[in-house]
Amino acid sequence: MNALAGVLFHFIGGFASGSFYVPYKKVKGWSWESMWILGGLFSWILVPPLAAYITIPNFMDIIRDTDVSVVGYTFLFGLLWGIGGLTYGLGVRYLGVSLGSSIMLGLSMVLGALMPAFYYFVNPSPGKHGIDYFFSTTSGLCVMVGLLVCLLGVYLCGKAGMLKEKGLSKLSGKAETEYNFGVGIVVAIVSGMLSACFNFGIESGKPMADVANQLWKSLNPGQGEFLYQNNVTYVVILWGGFTTNFIWCTYLLIKNKTYADYGKPSAPNGKNLLFSALAGTTWYLQFFFYGMGESRLGNGASSWILHMAFIILISNAWGIILKEWKGVSRPTSRAIVWGIVTIILSICIVGLAKTLE
Template sequence: MDTYVIAFALVLFASFFQGTFGLGMKHISPLKWEAWWLVYSFIAMILLPIGWALAVVPDLWTAIASVSVSVIFFSMLFGFLWGIGGILFGISVEYTGISITYGIVMGLAASVGSVLPLFYINDFTEQASFPFILIGVGLLLIGVLITAIAGINRDKILQSHESGQGRKSSRKGILIAVTSGVLSALLNVGFSNASPIIKAAEMHGASTQNASLAAWVVVLLGAFLMNAGYSIYLLFKNKSWGSFQVKSSKQAYKWAIISGVFWFAALGVYGQGAALMGALGPVIGWPILLGLALIISNIWAYRAGEWSNAKKPFSQLLMGLAVLIGAICLLGYSNYH
């Protein structure tokens, strides 16, 4: 089978996990947010990345140690900064729901996260696919804008009988989502920055497809430091350590684990697909991953009733998703050009 077909299929598969993991954030109670988030972060950013990498990357730690300190530092730094965006994502879902949060965060993360890695490629403006990438990213932003407007109009309808405070909270959630989207793009930048780690893993015997997992170990270690640090801070501040032992929390723990597994499954599989795409993998694969994830997340949101009694906004949503599909097709074509 053609390598690009396999790569594209892996990114498609990853998008399902990316578009689904957020469902767990609707099942945090009765745990405190910080307790749930600490469990989720450990599964997603430490246990799975290291466990998977150890299984398929020979001499993992030796390969990582062979890379310059500056590469490791900046890869972790981008992961740490993304961690701020990840925390804001969880907060935004509580304010605005799955649809609008995914719409804003995924769109901004996809566009910014796609453009920035271009600067890691020499003479990127002379690449034959460069015009197609720019047009594809532009269409992606338009699709996200339409989706976000649909979400805002939906909220106006659903909150028409609620207090002004509810509308204020929605606006606050949108602002949080925008900030999260910009910071979330740095995860892909960290992955691009960690390309020497991938090469080192290949030199130690890992396949091109599996070597990407070594990069995630380093990037997500920085992400975990931010997420775990903030969670532990809240546990002390709110004196909520007892939340781990609250009764009837089995479901919350289950969803924390499922969300963690799905979240890293998305990154792990995406990394394998991007590696097979070559130098432009992070540039093209990333927006495809998040664009498709946005579509999948809205399917779940529709099933959850988030678009009930909002016929016109739902039509706007479908229009936005159609533009996103067009952008994804163009980005997919750009890797052939």
Template sequence: MTPDASPLLGTLLHTIGAASAALCYSPQKFLHKWSWQTYWLAQASVCWLLLPWLFAYLFVPEYGMVLAESPSDSMWLAFGYGVLYGVGGIAFGVAIRYIGFSLTYAIAIGFSCLIGTLFMPLINGVLGEKLQQEGGMIVVGGVALGFFAMIVSGMAGFRKEHELAEAGKREGSGFNVKLGLPICVVAGVLSAVFNFSLEAGAPIAEVAALHGAGNFQELAKYPFTMNGAFLTTLVYVIYLAGRSKSWGEFSATTDRKGLGRNYVLAFATGIMWYMQFFFYGLGHIRMGDFKFSSWAIHMIILILLSSGFGVLIGEWRGARSKTFGFMLLALALLVAAVGLITYGNFLGAESAAAGH
């Protein structure tokens, strides 16, 4: 067990990051006369362009030397995966408009959790080895339970939206499950690619560790992943803004009000989105031999907290008691999944410590 291995602390740090992620898109509801593409480029400029480089230079010693010594193929691969993730990020933001916070998070993150966690260990041929280690089966069992819990959460969210539509409480809200659901699936699959990008950038973090980055070594690889996502966003926004002629929104709203507030809200979104991975990195290096489970534990906690956030902002007001009971069941299963993954990581860390 490395000196930094502490699964319980790692889970706590993942929880802080997931809380930031669960709240990051909420400022979008308070924008004033900004089109979606204007807001999306403004917040992406913060979280995917500015902050990754700023935090890397602030927290990674000799970052210029780290870049010079890191393998270029890792940089390009991480960037390429980031480009694909950018498509998922766009789809995620669009899906929220059509099917709400609860349903979007449940479906998209469910796919992201399962694919992002197990695909890379599977194709790298190490999943079987991990299952044979102490606590390995418990960790993977927790991932499976988390995926099932997300399905239950998604079912509850779908029932809730259907009930609210029947009651006329969704009139004019833009709810459209036929359009939103496939967008959600695309968002989930491509969101999993973010974890592939982080895995591709692992050699960069290793070089940063040699330069004394310590607990902040993961920050060294973020600029490549996130800049890739920004490139996708920039291209898409250029297309949308050109088609809708909305470039002027960056300098003035149609009624000349609220521009400064819009930028503050976009900045809030960007910094909350980035901070999820600031804490993700701090949690990831503390998960011992089962670091691959970091993605699952982050995603599961994200669903847990975002579902609660949906309740707080009134998305479940008017839903039937049976439907709300489904959500309570999902929340209980999500808590159990987090507990299993954390416990499996703890057993693995204890076993590794005993072996040393």
């Protein structure tokens, strides 16, 4: 039952992550940096402490009482994760949407899932799996199979995207003038590695989540693990993510003089504020439900794989709903359908792994 609940929570989180950009499409007359930093104020600064306060009223006391090194590393990984998110755009620019996204999401999935396991193999910790777990137990092997199947699904989705981009290029008679595989692959690797740092931040900040968990369990004996224990950790991680994005967006607002967007008479500023706030809040919800899913699955690798798989699945599903694949060739259609089916299969396999423990 815990496994089913965990998969469901990860689905809701993946749906939020895969859908958060839809409200941004309704923003009119503003630059990217204008809407992005405004949405970020909600997703990184306003909503996380509000969610933490509602679920863990004394969360600031937990942060203050935590060892400085724990808070520092958690913040640092949030900072690096923010850089990974910003370089994502460069990877797409030089490799194209499909190839760039596939490489970056695939790397983030693998590194985010397995790197903590290498750490815990060298530095064992109660309740944490080392890398040997994934090759010496039935459940661990099942997780690895699910990871490989999901990567196959990512490859198929990426192949579909490349076929689509190639077809559009032929139709328009234009080539991708900014395509640069050498530069793009370096940027994509950096972005994929740094994007995985969010999971590293969760692992680094686990002592804060453990305190929240123990406090809740002492008040609610015999009721299992605290669903919202990670909410205190998110506050610190997202401080780091906000720092990176705030510096970059402020630079762009000044450089491009787009700070004037907020008072632009021709723009629907009220609606833009509403849609940016909705996008930012929806974006945060992915991690709110991620924490709930992890509390039920109890395995960082499984949770991270499911989280990434659902993001890829929902993103591609939105592409179909919004008719982004309308009119593509039959091989392209087959590739995207098989990619989605394969990712769904991987979700089932990783979900099954929990029941085999």
